[in-house]
Amino acid sequence: MDVVIPCYNYAHFLPTCVRSVLDQPGVDVRVLVIDDTSSDNTPEVMAELMAADKRVEGYRHEVNKGHIATYNEGLLDWATADYTVLLSADDLLAPGALQRAAAVFEQNPSVGMVYGRVVYYSDHDALPKITQLPVTSKVWRGEDWIENRFRSSRNVISSPEVVVRTKIQQKVGGYRADLPHAGDLEMWLRIAAVSDIGYVSGKPGAYYRVHENSMMRTTFKSVFADLEQRRDVFDLVLAENPGLPGRLRAMARKAIAGDALWRAVRLHDRNQLDGTEQELLEFARETYPELETLPEYKALQRRKKFSPEFLNKTQLFLAPHAYKRVKLWVGTQKWKWRGEQ
Template sequence: MTEETSFSVVVPCYNYAHYLKGCVESILCQGVKVQVIVIDDCSSDDTPAVGTSLAKDSRVTFLRHEVNQGHIQTYNEGLALATGDYTALISADDLLTPGALKRAQAVFDTHPEVGMVYGHAPYFQSNDTLPHARVGEPRVDIWDGRRWIAQRCKTATSCISSPEVVVRTSLQQQLGGYCADLPHAGDFEMWLRFAAHSRIAYLGRVDQAYYRRHPASMQETRFNSILADLAQRRAAFEIVFHAHGHKIEDMEQLREVALRALAKEALWIACWSYDRRRVDRVCVNDLEAFASQTYPGARSLAEYWGLQWRRRLGPRWPPILQPILPSGYLHWAKSKMLWRRQRVRGV
């Protein structure tokens, strides 16, 4: 790596003092020239003390909000301060794997058309029980941006957790930061935005970061509404197609594919609630309405007719019978295949 090349890593932090030191250390030991920007969004724990101690290293800058600004504004503040050639954003309770930044750097050097590099991010719950990380020579897959977006439209889901991503800072500054209207799907919208303007690289056979899942995460608390999640992903697609559709070939076709996938997912969740006797926990009528509003042809979907059939069966059927419906096994098999594909190919 040349002396001129450097990385900026933004570390937003809110009440993660216990994890902050380990996160920053995983960045500083990458063996690259790095600028670490830690932003404490008004934590109520020992984060200020930990951050101030870490800032004794000249590579670390520690900033603190006296009033909570929220995660989107905090992210964008950090991105605006990035001065390195490449930028990553890693939550204070996540970790980079050894050599992650060097692996991303090698791809950027070899492929100037690539605007974003990511890899696999195994989940963990405690720093004491980290899964084994694959850190050998990666297999590099370069995706045309349109093809990458097409894969996301087919499933209407993101294939990225977040800390495993590194982007070109120049392109990040050109495209802007996180969308304030998408508190849950802001990262998903951003990755789509990058794909509309550049090629995307996936590093196979290696792990680029650790992503912590925990009960207090936003995915498990504030954003645990199924409908809210579906609506946010729909909004992410609409924003990208509206603002950047001119850069995406066959944009209208891809848009229809994405909306159809969202409608199918909403209807299948409604079906699943019958199969698992959880109708009291899921608003089936709202899911059906979402599907109809999202995709005009919702009533032609197999999931729609599956839902109507389940409604006719109703709760009088023994619980053991509905879970063995063939459609349930089909969806289970598809989800397993999708998980395997994302693990191997990243899409």
């Protein structure tokens, strides 16, 4: 397997990331580190890694090209193995992840992408403890997987847990520079349009680092960018794949509108009304004109009957959700306990 590791000012994470690849059992790996003109000591660290293991290759850009161009450079111009992984320098592969993905590919020639469970963490030296469960796998027809994504309108993949059949990756092309907030989602859908999709459960595929500069920590500006680009992605997928059912468009737009409305609901609950809630409402109406039928819209209208101060103080509408969260937590603990026996 070929693993592409773009690196920009992440020299302190790079050795652990590369080691998580080199220590994968049961598969032959090759690593390419691409230094996108880092200002830290990435060149020195990269040189040490290359000297220590011949499976590690690396080079440095003369000028910064940005993450999209760097991704595509490795995936499309360098990768030659049967399967390819794109791994950020601050993320990690889980032990055995590549072998588990390879098994799904080998048993299912129609599968173009395999992903798995991802574990979120913040410290390489204190990875979260995980429950050890039997490994199982599942394969969806590409069109079924696409419909599931339209139904929820959400990206269920973080990225480092993905392994792609190289010939499929190079067939569909690279990441789109015009979709910085939803490029991953568009890529997964593009792959699903030409192949089936596999999933490995039980053990994680990767560890994804959450940090202060992570896109997971979003401002309202980036929230709108995410909502808008997700909407654009689903429209684009339908335009480029006319064989997909037209009903999927309304399905995705309904879900995206519901997401926007629920964000407005939460602003009411937290007494954070600064006009953003109205923008979210307008976005939802533009996206799905029949938004009055959505439960999120009705929840928003209920909240408007009370002052934001009252809602924030009493948490009136949070009680049912808190009860559900408690039930879920209790059930999860029982499930974990049973799984560890």
